[in-house]
Amino acid sequence: MSEEQIRSLERQFEARIARDEKIEPKDWMPEKYRQTHIRQMSQHAHSEIVGMLPEANWITRAPSLRRKVALLAKVQDEAGHGLYLYSAAETLGISREEMYEQLHTGKAKYSSIFNYPTLTWADMGAIGWLVDGAAIINQVPLCNTSFGPYARAMVRVCKEESFHQRQGYEIMLKLCNGTPEQKDMAQDALNRWWWPSLMMLGPTDEASVHTEQSMKWKLKRKTNDELRQQFIDQTVPQADILGLTIPDPDLKWNEERGSYDFGVINWDEFWQVVKGHGPMNKERMKARVNAWEGGEWVRDAAMAFAEKQRERREKQVV
Amino acid sequence: MKKNWPLWEIFVRSKNGLEHRHFGSLHAADAEMALENARDVYTRRNEGVSIWVVESKHITASNPEHNGELFEPAQDKVYRHPTFYDLPDEVKHM
Numbered sequence: 001m002s003e004e005q006i007r008s009l010e011r012q013f014e015a016r017i018a019r020d021e022k023i024e025p026k027d028w029m030p031e032k033y034r035q036t037h038i039r040q041m042s043q044h045a046h047s048e049i050v051g052m053l054p055e056a057n058w059i060t061r062a063p064s065l066r067r068k069v070a071l072l073a074k075v076q077d078e079a080g081h082g083l084y085l086y087s088a089a090e091t092l093g094i095s096r097e098e099m100y101e102q103l104h105t106g107k108a109k110y111s112s113i114f115n116y117p118t119l120t121w122a123d124m125g126a127i128g129w130l131v132d133g134a135a136i137i138n139q140v141p142l143c144n145t146s147f148g149p150y151a152r153a154m155v156r157v158c159k160e161e162s163f164h165q166r167q168g169y170e171i172m173l174k175l176c177n178g179t180p181e182q183k184d185m186a187q188d189a190l191n192r193w194w195w196p197s198l199m200m201l202g203p204t205d206e207a208s209v210h211t212e213q214s215m216k217w218k219l220k221r222k223t224n225d226e227l228r229q230q231f232i233d234q235t236v237p238q239a240d241i242l243g244l245t246i247p248d249p250d251l252k253w254n255e256e257r258g259s260y261d262f263g264v265i266n267w268d269e270f271w272q273v274v275k276g277h278g279p280m281n282k283e284r285m286k287a288r289v290n291a292w293e294g295g296e297w298v299r300d301a302a303m304a305f306a307e308k309q310r311e312r313r314e315k316q317v318v
Numbered sequence: 319m320k321k322n323w324p325l326w327e328i329f330v331r332s333k334n335g336l337e338h339r340h341f342g343s344l345h346a347a348d349a350e351m352a353l354e355n356a357r358d359v360y361t362r363r364n365e366g367v368s369i370w371v372v373e374s375k376h377i378t379a380s381n382p383e384h385n386g387e388l389f390e391p392a393q394d395k396v397y398r399h400p401t402f403y404d405l406p407d408e409v410k411h412m
Contacts, residue, residue, distance in 0.1 A: 026379065026381065027382045028382070028383070073362075076358075076362065077362070080358070080359050080360075080362065083359050084342055087325075087342055087344060088342075090325065090343070095322075096322070096345060152342075153342070160362075160363070299322075299347075302323070302347035302348075302351065303321045303323065303347050305347065305348075306347040306348035306351070309348065310348075
């Protein structure tokens, strides 16, 4: 194809997206669109899969059966969300094994928030409330993104996600209405998860390199800073109901803007964690690689069994 | 051995009276495992009463580049629609 032809195809392509038409896997698409989507969807999938680890840490120690079944269901949902997203990414021609390979070698990133440790039961509350809360804000606009398989996966993810946030908030509520020690535990969890949750919504607009292109392709509907403001504005009143204090001395209602002003985010910490120097980066990768390598004989055995069954059936036919 | 589990397409009937609809795909060693995995991945909240699985390689898909010759001929056949036919208003139940 000549460059002129490609430019013309690209113009038609951008026009389709501008008209809110969906792009399906076999449609012509610019190489950059394909690569960007493979990157974003696979990293989204990795985040769901790695995101199971901090919570799995507390399943066996959940304080009641009610909490345990809820946490199990939540972690199982995250596995499901990872699978929806991996298979959506596979429609663009990357294999599941390649994606795992990229995760395990550190070539692909996942959400930095999962590189923080879960020290107490209250962290299960804080994660559901704040981390899933921030994730929902990030994900809801993706239900209308331009790539069909991604949008469809996100519709399912978003439907399931709201239970996650509510179960987390309920844990916080229970702790806050409990003994002083329990309330302290909830406050401590909020103190540790608040800032990483704000960072989860991505670098500031000035530092974000992909925003403009992502807006055009509807991978983004609002900028990181807009989403962060939305998250803060909706979360502060929820903290008030719990009777907890947001660990930000500069947090203040701004009557004029109709929003909360907030303090400076420690972006050095964010980039350190992104680059692999967070408290749990190495643990998380080790757990994933172990699961993959330790499960190899199971995958092989299942395949061998399936082949044997097939051969047996074929012989019977003869 | 290093043989990867093949990809399967999953179709779910959400309730009797409705058709099976494509829900997504997943990897499994064989059809039975694909059914079991589909139950866990796609019907955790009563989304279905029946599941079909088919190995993705058995699906033949039309090529979007041929959409013109495949689908456009239908566009100028307005006489296939009831509104093409002019009838007086007095005619009822038609």
